[in-house]
Amino acid sequence: RSSDLAKNPTTAEPQENLCEKHKQPLQLFCEDDQRPICVRCDKSREHRGHNVILIEEAAEEHKKTLQIRLNELNTKLEDLQKWTTEEKRRSSEIEGKFKSERERILSVFEDLRKFLEQQKEQLLVHLEKEQDENIKRIRGTVTELEKQHQN
Numbered sequence: 001r002s003s004d005l006a007k008n009p010t011t012a013e014p015q016e017n018l019c020e021k022h023k024q025p026l027q028l029f030c031e032d033d034q035r036p037i038c039v040r041c042d043k044s045r046e047h048r049g050h051n052v053i054l055i056e057e058a059a060e061e062h063k064k065t066l067q068i069r070l071n072e073l074n075t076k077l078e079d080l081q082k083w084t085t086e087e088k089r090r091s092s093e094i095e096g097k098f099k100s101e102r103e104r105i106l107s108v109f110e111d112l113r114k115f116l117e118q119q120k121e122q123l124l125v126h127l128e129k130e131q132d133e134n135i136k137r138i139r140g141t142v143t144e145l146e147k148q149h150q151n
Contacts, residue, residue: 029058 017026019038026036032050042052053061 027055028052029055031058 017036018024019026019041022038022040024038024040026038028037028039028042029035030037030041030047030050030052033047036055036058037047037052041047
């Protein structure tokens with residue numbers, strides 16, 4: 001069960017935190033139930049034997065616990081930010097390497113294409129030359145045979 005702020009019926013402004021049951025200030029904190037209680041609640045059967053401390057002490061303890069947890073979370077956040085930054089750097093580095101390798105491969109294949117194109121041209125020129133020489137030789141042979149046949 002939770003404690004609500006008691007309200008002054010005439011002004012509807014919150015007064016200091018009061019116990020719902022006893023309408024007394026919540027000055028203590030029941031560690032077993034993890035909630036604020038008044039002095040009369042502390043003496044009641046409901047809280048008898050419970051660990052009860054001053055509400056200010058409980059607030060300080062909770063504040064320290066929260067601060068420790070906040071520090072832990074901040075450390076984890078910093079670690080995560082460092083890790084994220086490092087992973088982005090690695091990703092960029094890998095991306096750069098792949099880009100360089102892609103450009104190198106394209107360049108090698110372009111060089112090979114040019115080389116093959118040159119080889120093709122040289123072979124075609126050589127073939128054409130050979131063809132011309134063979135045609136000349138055949139024509140020469142035909143001409144000689146014609147001369148011999150005419151004689």
